[in-house]
C-alpha cells in the first residue's frame with residue numbers, strides 16, 4: 001500500500017479499496033486534473049465533513065482574550081470553566097478536556113475495561129472503524145458487534161450478545177452507543193431505545209459509554225437536553241470540533257473517580273496540554289454561539305438531500321436525513337469516480353463504500369453554497385446516470 005493511502009470499510013464491513021487521504025495528494029491531483037480537462041470550478045463547497053470549519057472572527061477573539069494557566073498543573077481557569085460547564089450540561093460530577101474525540105472515547109474505554117474484555121458496539125461504530133484499532137492497542141479489548149439499521153440495535157440484541165460467566169469467554173464489559181450515528185447517516189437514537197439498551201446492559205453488570213461526538217446535533221434535532229441522554233451512561237464523550245465549529249477539542253464527562261482515572265490516561269497518552277485555555281475558550285464560545293444554529297445545518301442538509309433524491313438512479317430516503325449528514329447510493333457508479341466528478345466541479349464529498357457518497361453540512365456552508373451544490377450535484381448525477389443508462 002502506498003504510504004499516502006488509507007483504507008476504509010464499507011457499510012457492510014467488506015474491505016474497501018484504498019483511497020487517497022483527504023486534502024493532500026488527492027486535492028492536488030484533482031486540481032491539476034480539472035485544469036487539464038479545462039474546467040476550473042467557479043467555487044468550492046466543502047461537504048467532506050463538519051470538521052473542516054474554520055474558527056470565526058469572534059471565536060478567534062475569544063481565544064485571544066482567554067485567561068490562561070497551565071492545565072497539566074491544574075490551574076488553567078478557562079479549561080476549569082469549560083470542564084465545570086460541561087459537567088453541569090451533562091448532569092455529571094466531572095469532566096476532562098481532551099484534544100480529540102478519539103482520545104475521549106479511548107480514554108473512557110480504557111477506564112472502563114481490562115485487557116481481554118469485550119466491548120459491545122455496532123459494526124459501524126467510530127470507535128471500531130476509525131480509531132486505528134485503539135481498543136485493541138490501548139485497552140486490549142475485543143468486540144461483539146450489532147448489525148441493525150442506521151447503526152442502531154435493540155435491548156434483545158444486547159441480551160443475546162452477553163457472554164456466559166465462564167472462563168472460556170471474554171468478559172462482556174462495556175456497551176458503546178454512538179449518537180448521532182455517523183455511518184448510519186447522522187441518525188438520531190430515540191431516547192426510549194437508548195434507555196432500553198443501556199438498561200439491558202446494566203442487567204448484566206456492563207458499563208455504558210456514549211460516543212456523542214455529534215450529540216449536539218441530536219439535541220438540536222430532538223430538543224432533548226445533553227443531561228437527558230447522559231443520564232443513561234457512565235461516561236459521555238462529545239466534540240467541539242465538529243458541527244460546533246471549534247478548531248480542536250473534546251470532552252469526557254462522568255463521575256469524579258472515573259474522570260480522575262481518565263485524566264491519568266489522558267496524561268499517559270500524551271494528551272495533557274499546557275495553556276489549553278486557548279482551545280477551551282473556542283469550545284466555550286461554540287457552546288454559547290453555535291448550538292442554536294445547528295438546526296440551520298439540518299435544514300440545509302434536508303434541502304440538498306431532497307434535490308439529490310430526485311435525480312435518476314440515486315437511492316436516498318430523505319426521511320433518514322435527520323441531522324447534518326447525507327449518505328446516498330448511486331448503484332452501478334464507481335464511488336471514487338463520483339467523488340472525483342463532484343470534486344472537479346468544486347463540490348468536495350467523500351466516497352464511503354461501493355457506489356456510496358457522504359456529504360456533511362456545517363458552519364462552513366451557507367444557503368448559496370447549498371444552491372451551488374444542488375446545481376452541480378444534480379446536473380453531474382443526471383449526466384452520469386443517463387450516459388450509463
Ligand SMILES: Cc1ncc(COP(=O)(O)O)c(C=O)c1O
Nearest residue numbers: 100101102103126178182211213
Ligand atoms: C462518531 C465519531 N466519534 C468520534 C470521532 C473522533 O473525533 P476526532 O476526529 O476528534 O478524533 C468522530 C470523528 O469524526 C466521529 O464521527
